[in-house]
Amino acid sequence: MSVDKHFTVQFTGEKATLLATLYGRAHDSMADDPILGDTAAADLMSRIDYDFDRFRMRRGETLSVAMRARQLDQWAREFLTSRPDATVLYLGCGLDSRAFRLGPPPGVRWFDLDYPDVIDVRRALYPSPEGYRMIGSSVTDPRWLEEIPADRPALVIAEGLLMYLSESDIRNLFSEIVDRFPSGRLIFDAISPLGTRLQRFTRPVQAVGATFTWALDDPHRIEQWDPRIRLVTALPAADLPGVEKLPWDVRLAVRAMRLIPPLRWAGVLLRYDFTR
Ligand SMILES: C[S@@+](CC[C@H](N)C(=O)[O-])C[C@H]1O[C@@H](n2cnc3c(N)ncnc32)[C@H](O)[C@@H]1O
Structure with a gap:
């Protein structure tokens, strides 16, 4: 990966959350025994001028980012092993290196999508090898989908994205995707109504x-x-998986959460299949 520039980024709101997940993966990669081991994240972070301390992320939070990413990586890998000709749509990709981290089979077509100003930064930081494309658009603007060839099964990944959209936008997005591709899989994370109420924490x-x-x-x-x-x-x-690597106080909290269903299900990772 050729990355040699320094950038000052001034994202706010949901766009700026991509810097928190980048920080989480970078922090994990610096551990002796990392969960995800995404060293590209640490490399990118060192080239971005931003006050990452403002997130005040504790170790438990950074490792949680890595745990979520690792699980979605595993699901993505499984799908691409069975469908090495798939089209991948990574929606709300931020500055995540997933397309490179996974090393997808050569027949895979991979599209990373985020807002245009996020993609501008991404283009300056990442290469664009054959089979890989970045699209600058809001995911809620249906025109981007017209640019994607629709002849193969699709793997749609949305990590840390859908909680920032409206339900009607998500319904429209999913039905446009299902209308367009012969078949595919959707993998994403979501939060429950209780999880939404806990956002102030x-x-x-x-x-x-x-x-x-x-x-x-x-x-x-x-x-x-x-x-x-x-x-x-x-x-x-x-x-x-990975809870054993969390600090002891977070491990205890997670064990307690597992016993209380509404807390256990406050955040969830989901896999769906679809056929047109
Ligand atoms: C929490 S970050 C996650 C970024 C990346 N998936 C990761 O794990 O590092 C949320 C991302 O969703 C993107 N996003 C939010 N709303 C969006 C929209 N309507 N269209 C495209 N991207 C959006 C933000 O710009 C940001 O990159």
Whole structure:
């Protein structure tokens, strides 16, 4: 990866949260025994002039970012192993190196999408090899989808994105995706209504003035939106592998959360299949 410039970024609101997740992955990669080990994140962070301390992220929070990313990486890898000809749409990619971290099979077409000003920064920091493209657009503007060839199964990844959208935007997005591709898989994280209420305790989100606007009360609700979509896995964030690496006080809190269903399901990672 050729990265040799320094950037001052002035994102606010939900755009600035990409710097918190970047920080989380970078921080994890500096550990002796990392969860994700995304060294590209540390490299990028060192080239971005930004006051990362404002997020006041504790070790438990940075490792949680890495745990979520690792699980979504694993799900993505599984899909791409069975469909090495897939088209990947990573929506709200921020500055994540997933397209390079995963080393997808050569037949995969990979599209990273985020707001135009985020993609401007991304273009300056990342190479654009064959089979890989960046798209600067709001995910809610349906025109970007017209640029994507629709002849292959799609893997749609949305990490840390959908909670910033409205339910009607998400419904429209999913139905446009399902209309367009022959089949595919959606993988994303979501928070429950209780999780939304707890956002005032989520320091990185508070620090940049972002707001969670969408909550999912039941993973089966997405199937009710569109019967072509079928739930494959709902994994509570509290059950993610890697908890043993969290500081002892966070480990205790996570164990307590697992015993109280509304807290256990406050954050969830989801996998759905769809067929047109
Ligand atoms: C928490 S960050 C996650 C970034 C990346 N997925 C990661 O894990 O590092 C949320 C991302 O969603 C993007 N985002 C939020 N609303 C969006 C929209 N309407 N269209 C495109 N991107 C959006 C933000 O710009 C930001 O990059």
